[in-house]
Amino acid sequence: MVKKPASDPTRRSEKSRRAIYDAALALVGEVGYPKTTIEGIAARAGVGKQTIYRWWSSKADVLLEAFLDLSGQTGGETYAIPDTGDLAADLKAVLRATVDELNDPRFERPSRALAAEGVVNEALGREFVTKLLDPSLRLYVERLRAAQAAGDVRPEVDPRIALELFVSPLAQRWLQHTAPISYEYTDTLVDYALHGLAPR
Amino acid sequence: MVKKPASDPTRRSEKSRRAIYDAALALVGEVGYPKTTIEGIAARAGVGKQTIYRWWSSKADVLLEAFLDLSGQTGGETYAIPDTGDLAADLKAVLRATVDELNDPRFERPSRALAAEGVVNEALGREFVTKLLDPSLRLYVERLRAAQAAGDVRPEVDPRIALELFVSPLAQRWLQHTAPISYEYTDTLVDYALHGLAPR
Amino acid sequence: MVKKPASDPTRRSEKSRRAIYDAALALVGEVGYPKTTIEGIAARAGVGKQTIYRWWSSKADVLLEAFLDLSGQTGGETYAIPDTGDLAADLKAVLRATVDELNDPRFERPSRALAAEGVVNEALGREFVTKLLDPSLRLYVERLRAAQAAGDVRPEVDPRIALELFVSPLAQRWLQHTAPISYEYTDTLVDYALHGLAPR
Amino acid sequence: MVKKPASDPTRRSEKSRRAIYDAALALVGEVGYPKTTIEGIAARAGVGKQTIYRWWSSKADVLLEAFLDLSGQTGGETYAIPDTGDLAADLKAVLRATVDELNDPRFERPSRALAAEGVVNEALGREFVTKLLDPSLRLYVERLRAAQAAGDVRPEVDPRIALELFVSPLAQRWLQHTAPISYEYTDTLVDYALHGLAPR
């Protein structure tokens, strides 16, 4: 998130920032990302355009921070994945929650907007990954490590790659509309990933 | 690919269509998708703007058809995945080829542009999936079915889901810049997917 | 009215010509001259654009001919100014009729459109004058010559100029909206013109 | 001159206004009114199109103000008609000057353009008359009143109408290209107007 270096951040108006976040998220939700304009955000926030240009470098940048802020308040602490001892059950539970979140219209439009921008704009994409995606994935890494310690996952498996076996399919179906997502589907993913496709 | 229903397609100028495809792909490659404009495509193609608006409904639509056309000539027939009897080896070979293709700059910019647009524009996304993604994925389905017949994959596994275990992680890494992609990585994916994470 | 030289006029469709005249006059009356387009005329007349371009060289040209045609059927023969022996009365009567005509909405829009085009487009202006204005003015010349023969107008007066003393003021008021026109006004013009401004 | 009501005129850029006036007059002079476009004016003036649309409602409006501005600087004060005691001589002198002005190519194109627009666009026509024509005509009214006081014009004559006897014919010949204009012609007009057509 390329910050404009000038401008003294201590003088910054907190009220304006909040208004801008709210306006940005509301507009993306209402009219979609491409029709959301900086002028529109400024007008809706009751703010001068310059106030936006002073602190952010692009529309995507505003939206990313707004979304970060939103996640900060809501999902907030990104608590850990439960560890009941049953790895499959734990993963299935978390993925089911993810399915619900992905279908929540409150998050869908801004999430898609940011994801799409990140596909094409590598800098923003990396920011998105670092700030939002990686912290969530790290939880899976931790749970998988615990499973390795418990002997439920082969020790030589790399957890960072392993988690992609069930997370990425879900992500891709949602992102690219390749197929519908359901609890049944994510349950299946977990089973396949844990036990593999080849006969035992 | 929402067709403008009016306009008689038999009167259409083939020369203009080709010029528009070429211009669109060239511009996306040179300046990126957001800076590619319909005016720019028209100017570069030596065509009136109306000729674009007459046959396509949006910039994304032009690019999708241009890309489809390109795939049609190039990759063309979308031949099958080899079947040497060694499933893991076959899959690894194909995924390595995919890694190369994803890194080919000739395809990268337009592919990303279309994928990004598809994330946010469901209609175009579905078109993209139907016309470009599904045909490729079907090849994996076929290979996996052959493997089931040969006893290399458990019979109750759904091949359409199974293929996602190794395809989606690669797709997500590329799309979202979550991590670099390499032959080693895709080889690992195939191994994990075939044998699972749990100890045997 | 520069005719396109090619094209055999004997093969010409009379029906199309009529339809084009009607459409042109109707459109100018309804939406005004600037918003009347050749495409609009063609569409309204149920005619291909080329049929207009084949026979006329411009929108103004179409309208001029349409108007000529209209005048031909209506006012038609351009009969002479009456000669009751009372010059002043005869002129007043004709000018009063002219006032009525200028206020007739059926003629006003196309007349203004043509006059305006003629101001700026000398070729069309001359055509307009030759075909429409001069024939009318010649009637005044004849009546004034008769008056000279009767001793009611000084013999050395040039009738072509003399008529302008009462005709041009009316024309200018109408054309340029400089002031309203009325019977009283034209009567006054005739009186002033015949007897002059200086005391006798 | 329909003003766009919004927009605060105190913030207006004087430099842009001048550049727009200059560009508009130059273009009308060079390529004629119909081929003068708002885009062309903006480009030549080094100005965004919006800056024109913000302050004027049409091409005619721009040109009218530009012309008004030009008249303001040039003819400026519109001094009075001389009063040498010889009414005929004074009028002839002024009309000869008018003939020269009407033939000055510097004024001709924009004047015709405005006059033509005024024929067809009543609002603009009235603006044109009020701002440009009436002030000039008022000078004739004053001179004629002085002549009435001196006993050179009959007291019951309405000067506003009287002046049209020699001004309107000249105007019409120029506007409608009905006949050439010359010193001899305007001299004749004055003689006819002052002494009438009827024998004394």
Next chain:
DNA sequence: GGCTAATCGAGACGGTACGTCCTGTCTTTGC
């Protein structure tokens, strides 16, 4: 009465300009 050539309706084409919207910068003004 059939042939053939021009005219017809239709409308795609390369273009130009429209009037609107937004960008990112710069300036003014009111709180």
Next chain:
DNA sequence: GCAAAGACAGGACGTACCGTCTCGATTAGCC
């Protein structure tokens, strides 16, 4: 002494017409 308000140069949008150019399908009128 900021920050809202918004004017500015620039440029793309999507639309409307321009005048030219094919297309078949009539429709003449000369053989």
